[in-house]
Amino acid sequence: MNTQNITITLSETKKEKPQSDQLEFGQVFTDHMFMMDYTEELGWHDPRIVPYQPITLDPASMIFHYGQSVFEGLKAYLTEDERILLFRPEKNFQRLNKSNDRLCIPEIDEELALTALKQLIETDREWIPTAEGTSLYIRPFVISTEPYLGVAPSGSYKFIMILSPVGSYYKEGIHPVKIAVETQFVRAVNGGTGTAKTGGNYASSLKAQEVSGKMGYSQVLWLDGVEKKYIEEVGSMNVFFKINGEIITPALNGSILQGVTRTSIIELLKYWNIPVTERRISMEEVRQAHKNGTLEEAFGTGTAAVISPIGEFFWQDEKLLINEGKTGELSKKLYDTLTGIQRGKLEDPLDWVVEVTKASSLSTVR
Structure with missing residues (x-):
């Protein structure tokens, strides 16, 4: 050290x-x-x-x-x-x-x-x-x-x-947000700086956010920068889908930021023995799951919100309502568990929490 x-x-x-x-x-x-x-x-x-x-x-x-x-x-x-x-x-x-x-x-x-x-x-x-x-x-x-x-x-x-x-983050309780799927702008591409937490990534996202905001949507869902087909992130968060009982999140592909909350969600789901998969997932697959009734929940994950449930996607002039626009059972459980661990109210079975103790000897006050 x-x-x-x-x-x-x-x-x-x-x-x-x-x-x-x-x-x-x-x-x-x-x-x-x-x-x-x-x-x-x-x-x-x-x-x-x-x-x-x-x-x-x-x-x-x-x-x-x-x-x-x-x-x-x-x-x-x-x-x-x-x-x-x-x-x-x-x-x-x-x-x-x-x-x-x-x-x-x-x-x-x-x-x-x-x-x-x-x-x-x-x-x-x-x-x-x-x-x-x-x-x-x-x-x-x-x-x-x-x-x-x-x-x-x-x-x-x-x-x-x-x-x-x-x-x-939620002043009146955890509520689902409406998301517009972005088809014009891109967040990052493999080989770029998408895997780094650098200011330029966020500056380049502002235009899409501004456009979607004027349409009444809270955030944008970013698609891949090559085919504009596969899902990457939602706003400045990682994204998860519950489809027919399975939790799916886009695999880290060289343009997606590896969120600490994302990693923790995956580890917690595995600890609960809930099936979770990291793989490529297209917006068309999500639409088909919505059409056949197997799209059960969707949520973003990040430091600020921890869990941000998604109640609706807008894509190609079509609105995809998720779980009747309500917070899903798994989303709520994940939110309550993570925030409970973070605040010391629940057991920390995976040893995630670090306690801040009194200042060590490596300091000089002047």
Whole structure:
């Protein structure tokens, strides 16, 4: 493990904290942040927790011009007995390094990153909201900072983690959403950056989202970028279908992001001995299953929502209503189980939860 000392500089002024029942997503940020720098001479160095603040970059910094950046998203939860729990954080830092590799960004030390995250959360512990369904959202990200207008990997970077108290994704309970199947734009193709969590993937998705939103749909269902036939993701989430008792999710094919929630759903279904298959699935197969009455449920999976039931697809001028537009029994069970484990209310049979303990000795407060 990297044993670099993490310095902690505490903020001299504290922000006003919002009411837990008035939280939106990603609009309020805590008093502190984590930062670490990379140069070719020193590698990753100077890990530190500092007061939350703007960062100053040269206008020629490569992030502004070539988009060399990656990010992650996970949450911390406060249990009824005031323990702080993280859900599989090691998976997020493993995926961050996979994204780093695809974007030619130097690998970070995953153990050091997790240690730093625990210390940052402990430093801002009082920011973790306590209302039902709330949590502390965590955004680690890496940006390229070298001032250079040549197209090449940057020689310097910043690794930053910020925290944001967020409200429940479902303010009035878990409800199915309506999804438009996207046939014009594509999210990614095999060989591109679809398997990396990088900002460009999300920027390129905005146009399709804007168009579907004007039609009254919450998200788009992405099809493959070659034949526009096979299902890949829904919005910024992975997607699952329950067809005739079997759970099917698109196989990782080089353009689909491997979600931590996706992996957990598959492992949980196998633990329950419910048949689950990762394979290629076409929109036509889904339509035929709807036509013959075997399409029982569909849902998206991701950090923010955990489970997002799908009540309707719109494809080729046809509306496919699923389970009468109601939340399916399996969707609800998966949601209740995962959130129960995340919040320490249910048994953790697969050993997913990591508890944040008091700051370790690898820190210096100044």
